[in-house]
Amino acid sequence: MLRKNPTLRHILGRAAWYFVTFLVAVTVNFFLPRLGDANPIDAILAKTNAGDSAGAREKEEAYLRQFGLAEVDAQGKVIRTADGKPVRTGLGKQFVSYLGLTLQGDLGTSFLQFPKPVSEIIKDALPWTLCLQLPTIIFGWLVGNLLGALAAYKRGVFDRIIYPLALLVSAVPAFCVGILMVYYFGIKLEWFPAVGGYDAGTTPALSSDFLSSAAYYYVMPFLSIFMIVVGGQSIGMRSMVIYELGTDYVKYAKLLGIKENKILLYTFRNAMLPQLTGLALALGAMVGGALITEIIFSYPGLGMAILTAIQGNDYPVITGCTLLITVCVLVANFSVDILVGLLDPRIRAAQAAESN
């Protein structure tokens, strides 16, 4: 069957590769944060009033047992070496138990926010990240492409103003835009609230009060990412359209006297393909969070969760979040691979040839 269906064969081949990539990523995600010297228990103990040595020792043992970080004997006591240090559970053993639990859908418990499960941390942070990013990416992508196409096609004022402007905006780092906006519009002019996601006097609910407050608070974070997405997209789209306008099929269409609108549509569709790939990848990477924007506007999204986890050696949260990002990026990549094949007959033909 596979022999007769090169497309299916191609898809399965890609899927196998993606699976291997996934395994490697999971392994690296697990080991990288744990390679350092730091002991997460020290960080937890430091934050609590450690008390005297005996109390602190018991507290340390409780955490070590809880997180499975040390070897325990038959009585449940932590085994210690001659100089009093707990015998750490081997990384290999930890990895096996991690894989087992992950396959059952259990991402573990956070060290820092103990006893909160990692899945709940992700669940709480994800809506913020999606709300911040999804509209900016999609809307920014649409507007950017439109402006890019217009600049390329209309030239003149569009090209002389929009293009340099887009270049400038896309070259400015997101945090710069964010900080400047907070300073001028938030603190100096007080047009918009400087931090947070909604007015502290409201509670998330489907009320007009809350929605209008959320929209008001949303303006600055939205614009700070949106402008950059627009800039980047329009530059890409502009060069793609210029390239397409110079191709033979456009010249031929013009010779045939086809209406300009129609030609524009053709070029637009062709120029769109690489942009689509970019969109899918951006959507995949989106769950990583817009860390800088989240920090500047104090949005409790995933980027923030990951940063806090890394600073506190909160291994379960780090691995949980990186697992989510890995899966999303891989799925997005995979979809692009398949979709582009389906959308673009040229690539489909190439795939078929490659498979034979």
Added chain:
Amino acid sequence: MARRPFASAVIALACVAVTLLGCRKHKNNSPTASSSTGGAQTATGFARNETLYVGGRQWGEPSSFNPLAGWQDWPVNDMNLIYETLLMYDPLGGKLVPLLAQSYEVKDDSIEVVMNAAAKWNDGQPVTADDVKYTFDLGKEFKSLLMSPLFTSHYVSDVKITEPGHVVFTLDPSQKNALPVLDACVEIRIVPKHVIEPMLKAANGNIDDFLKQKFDKDPVGSGPYKLNSYSSEKIVTVRDDNYWGNKVFFEGKLPAPKYVTHPIYKSNDHFSIGLQQGNIDVSSSFVPRIQEKKAVKAWYDKEPYFVPTAIPMLWPQVLHKPLDDAHLRRAMAFSINYKDIRDLAVSGYSDPMESGLILPFGLEKKFFSAEDSKEFGATRYDVEAAKAELKAGGYTSVFKDGELVETRDKAGKKLETLFIKSPTGWTDWESIVRIVVKGMRAAGIDARERFIDANLFWGDLYSGNFDLIMFTPTPPPAPSKPWSRFDVVLSSSEWAPQGEKRYKNMGRFNNPKGPGYIARIDELLSQIPRIKDDAELIKAYRELNVLYMKNQPTIPLVYRPNQFYEFTEQHWKGFPTAANPYLPPQMPGERLGTRILWHLTPVGGS
């Protein structure tokens, strides 16, 4: 031309709007669903003139409101909003103020506490002596709880009820030291036995399992506020109009704010902005250059702005040669430009430095001797004195083009560079360490900064793995000051070798079994808590402070407040200040500062 793309853009715009709205809806649902505490009292809108916004005590999502957990979130940790302590400490007057206990008496071998009969849990049950005994006895059974050091460090031998409403802490005869017990009376929050005992039983007496309980659904407490709701963005408490203390302490008056809310921001900057814009009313976050922030006020309206209670210091590892040499440690102290630290690193939020471990102002001032500080102290910027100490210790320094190349000891051997450890990202400490290094190198001591991961920092600190390290001992004001500061810095009790964790005297100074042991230091540490006579106490403190200065086992750098205290009167007025010190500079809700809540008035109506 190009009409169609425009049309599609409009459609796309509409789509995005829908997505956005849908997304918002989703967001609404999740925090409410996961975090509201349920019940009829859950409010959804908070009028500004009924809500006090506090900041600086919660930096991440709340994880546990369990009053016994080692790590609690606002409003439990250090707070008297939901759970209450027996007594409260007034750091301005040095007095203990009644709360759950109406009085206390310190005797030679015990402390007797008399409960306030009017005290009630918010479920209507009375707060009894039994609850107090139960709370403290938990520390006997479970070594990881906050009260356990009372027993494991042999301060208290038992807690008993002698007659109804009377709790007696029997002081361990080996020390007869009441100070840690008084500290516990102002730090340990009493828990309801009738709630905790069944829960602990349900967990089969396993404290680890019990501590997983979050206590976030209508917790039973005795304090003036209840937990209303929480999410990753804020924690809201609501006034309990039936609070027993309203009648007992305030003639039936209610605290002014109906809600006390702590928005959760991720950085100091956000709390600063919040204060300036009036979205936060009072905060304990660090606000740099407060004089430039419009509308933001502090305890004093000029330097040092705050009331220092703590001394961040450098801890040399005395077991590392050549740091075992007091000449070198004193030379280090002389080489530091303390004025630069005060002006540049901490925005001027410190009084000028004096030598020794006693604060030269406030309540500790009576124990401080300027004369001793001048004669024996090395905590002043004096490069010549530093060089003289180095010479006395036989050290020579090699400079080339004005830059230090190396330091040599008596035998002419090159000394290894000494590294000062400090957590990376703690910017005020980083600036302090840089100024210290500059001074030491200029004086001829080969030292360098080493900023390390904050998680590595704590392990290194307690196990003694450092040349020199930054640390602030016992920052909160407490009845045991300044004894407890001396104890943490100098005590040789519960000695542990380098490599094993030790929570006092991390530099391992004055090992009882080591060479040159100064028995007098430990003697004074154990005698001071028992001295009743003021003149004798002053004498003992002076002697101990002089021993400290001569040996310089740590190097004090600057004075700092335990918690910062900034407020703005855009929405609430009546915060205490140095000009109107009716209560100490503490957060409303924190320790004695809880009482500020009854003195506030909203600005204007709405």
